[in-house]
Amino acid sequence: MKILWHDGYHNTKWIATETVGFHPDTLEPVKYTFKPTPTNRISKDKLRRTEVQDISTNSIFRGVKTIWDIEDCIERFWNRLNPLPTAWRGASIVKVLRVECLCKKCVKRMDNKGRGE
Ligand SMILES: [Zn+2]
Numbered sequence: 001m002k003i004l005w006h007d008g009y010h011n012t013k014w015i016a017t018e019t020v021g022f023h024p025d026t027l028e029p030v031k032y033t034f035k036p037t038p039t040n041r042i043s044k045d046k047l048r049r050t051e052v053q054d055i056s057t058n059s060i061f062r063g064v065k066t067i068w069d070i071e072d073c074i075e076r077f078w079n080r081l082n083p084l085p086t087a088w089r090g091a092s093i094v095k096v097l098r099v100e101c102l103c104k105k106c107v108k109r110m111d112n113k114g115r116g117e
Contacts, residue, residue: 001056004066005101012103013056017074019049021092030092048097071096 002009021030031046039052055061055070060077064070078094100106 001064003055003064003070003101006067010101010103010106012101012106013054014052014102015055015070016050016052016098016100016102017070017096018098018100019051019074019078019094019096020047021049021078021094024089024093052102067099067101070099 001013002011021032022028023030029047032042032049033046034040034042036042041050042048043050053061055064060073061070064073074096075094078092079090081090082088100110
């Protein structure tokens with residue numbers, strides 16, 4: 001999939017996203033409590049969640065064309081889980097901190113950075 005990033009178009013279907021959640025009334029950060037999986041990690045302080053996702057098969061990303069579309073899809077999904085007339089709100093307000101492209105070029109660049117090259 002051709003996605004517009006800050007530095008131009010990338011051809012990718014894999015992305016990594018980092019999100020945080022806030023309690024809707026107190027605005028206190030919400031700690032994640034799920035068990036980490038290979039595609040779904042939480043930071044040591046349990047405040048940040050990093051998830052690897054396939055935007056070509058996950059229907060919440062249908063029609064995305066830019067990194068901002070990806071951010072919007074994630075926030076829309078988590079913050080508007082329930083139909084409006086039910087008045088049920090999500091348990092937390094989710095904010096996307098980062099979206100990383102995991103195309104071959106970007107992964108290679110990240111690998112090189114990790115080795116200090
Ligand atoms: Zn890329």
